[in-house]
Amino acid sequence: MVILGIETSCDETSVGILKNSQLVANLIASQENLHSHFGGIVPEIASRAHLEKIAILFNCALKKAGISSEEIDAIGVTNEPGLKGSLMIGVSFATGLAYALKKPVYHVNHLHAHLAACYLNQNISFPALGLIISGGHTNLYLLRNHTNFHLIGKTRDDACGEVFDKVGRMLNLQFPGGMHVEKLAQKGDEKKLKFPVAYIKNSLDFSFSGIKTAVYYYILKNGIKNAADIAASFQKAITDSIIMKINDAINMFEVKNFLFGGGVIRNEYLRKKITEHLSKKGVRPVICPPDLCTDNGGKVAILTSYIISAGKKPSPYKILVYPTK
Ligand code: KG4
Ligand code: ZN
Numbered sequence: 001m002v003i004l005g006i007e008t009s010c011d012e013t014s015v016g017i018l019k020n021s022q023l024v025a026n027l028i029a030s031q032e033n034l035h036s037h038f039g040g041i042v043p044e045i046a047s048r049a050h051l052e053k054i055a056i057l058f059n060c061a062l063k064k065a066g067i068s069s070e071e072i073d074a075i076g077v078t079n080e081p082g083l084k085g086s087l088m089i090g091v092s093f094a095t096g097l098a099y100a101l102k103k104p105v106y107h108v109n110h111l112h113a114h115l116a117a118c119y120l121n122q123n124i125s126f127p128a129l130g131l132i133i134s135g136g137h138t139n140l141y142l143l144r145n146h147t148n149f150h151l152i153g154k155t156r157d158d159a160c161g162e163v164f165d166k167v168g169r170m171l172n173l174q175f176p177g178g179m180h181v182e183k184l185a186q187k188g189d190e191k192k193l194k195f196p197v198a199y200i201k202n203s204l205d206f207s208f209s210g211i212k213t214a215v216y217y218y219i220l221k222n223g224i225k226n227a228a229d230i231a232a233s234f235q236k237a238i239t240d241s242i243i244m245k246i247n248d249a250i251n252m253f254e255v256k257n258f259l260f261g262g263g264v265i266r267n268e269y270l271r272k273k274i275t276e277h278l279s280k281k282g283v284r285p286v287i288c289p290p291d292l293c294t295d296n297g298g299k300v301a302i303l304t305s306y307i308i309s310a311g312k313k314p315s316p317y318k319i320l321v322y323p324t325k
Contacts, residue, residue: 002067003308004075004097005301006054008090009082009110010136011041013053015061016298018305023120025064026291026298029053036175040165047085054093061297072103074314076304079107081136092319104314106304110295111139112149114261116303117292119146124286125256129249133242133270134262135161135176138206140245142253146306153204153245160238161264163208167215167234171227181231182267188228190236193218197241204249211237239273246274250283261288263295 005016011034016026031049035041062069077094079087091107098105115130130141130149138160140153158166161178168177171184195214198207215234224230246258258278265271271287278285292299 001073001305002071003301003304004058004061004072004094005108005297005299005304006075006077006090006094007110007113007295007297007300008050008054008086009078010086010295011035011046011049012295013050013057014295014297015054015057016296016301017061017065017067018298018301019065019067021305023298023301024066025061026296027057027061027064028294028296029057032176039169039175041083043083043085046083047089050086050089054089058093058097069097069101072101074104074106074304074308076106076108076300076307078110078113078300079315080109082110088319095317095319099317105317106307106312107315108300108303108307109149111137112147113299113303114288114293115141115143115149115259116146116306117261117288117296117299118259118286119302119306120289120292122286124259127253127255128257128259128286129253129255130259130261131242131246132262133160133260133264135159135165135178135264137262138208140204140206140249143259145310147303147310147312153206153249155206155208156200157207157209158212160206160208160242161262163212163238164264166212167231170216170219171224171231178264179266181235182269184228185231185235185269188226188230188232190232192226192229193233195233195237197237197244199241199244204245204252206241206245208238208241211241235267235269239270242270243273243277246277247281250278250281255283257284257286259286259288261293261299263293266290266293
């Protein structure tokens with residue numbers, strides 16, 4: 001079976017192809033250079049760039065996979081959540097293609113797909129817990145099976161990646177700041193500074209804006225002479241706060257597997273600390289492979305394959321039209 005996955009929810013245009021459960025193509029056209037000098041993503045620029053790239057990427061993905069469009073059995077596309085104009089490009093392209101090829105199209109949740117990236121070549125035992133940490137979301141799920149995601153916790157303010165990006169900006173690093181903060185942190189001392197770690201009692205919700213504000217006031221007062229120590233101490237505070245909630249979740253739900261996805265989970269320090277902690281607790285961490293952590297069509301194709309196996313109905317051949325206000 002050949003499944004095409006399309007992802008255009010934010011600033012990455014991506015097409016992935018899953019053939020007999022193996023990812024045979026997963027091409028990503030990043031728009032980082034278009035947005036970096038604005039210090040954030042400009043939605044109008046993002047949707048126009050998706051429109052320019054999507055058909056080219058589709059043809060390149062077919063070539064990479066060594067298949068023709070007629071061999072595609074089903075198409076999956078991210079339809080929520082994300083930037084409305086960006087989502088429309090992917091959904092319109094997928095729907096048009098499905099209609100032309102007379103194949104089914106499946107609408108896929110962007111965040112669920114981040115966790116589905118962990119399914120590739122892995123046997124997951126359910127129920128499982130799953131945490132997605134990305135630029136726009138920090139969501140904790142209880143998974144009853146491969147396609148049943150029950151939201152049990154989320155951030156009450158900023159998303160974790162958003163805070164990495166904002167601290168990156170305070171340290172004069174390039175946008176998006178996450179990976180640059182991590183690089184800088186490697187040269188710093190994480191014990192040098194103590195940033196507050198937010199902890200919401202009797203809840204599986206997260207809060208990250210306090211750490212961001214603490215870093216802001218520290219820099220306002222002291223400048224960024226010791227940028228590496230700031231980055232390392234900030235990264236430690238964020239990691240500690242995530243691990244405290246992971247701990248609460250495994251105490252509340254009896255699970256054997258804990259899945260992790262989303263752009264921030266590319267962070268090597270976070271991956272190491274999570275692995276160490278869960279291993280001590282007897283829970284197997286299933287952490288998304290680094291190349292599948294950020295937005296990509298491959299994860300959409302993987303989730304689509306499980307949606308099909310679960311016997312779910314395809315989505316209608318209907319283009320999404322969002323209200324403009
Ligand atoms: O999942 P993703 O590609 O897009 C969203 O759905 O938001 O995540 C992007 C986020 C950005 O905030 C980026 O700075 C962060 O992931 N990120 C990282 C690292 N690599 C990417 N954050 C911390 N450390 C990293 N190495
Ligand atoms: Zn994402």
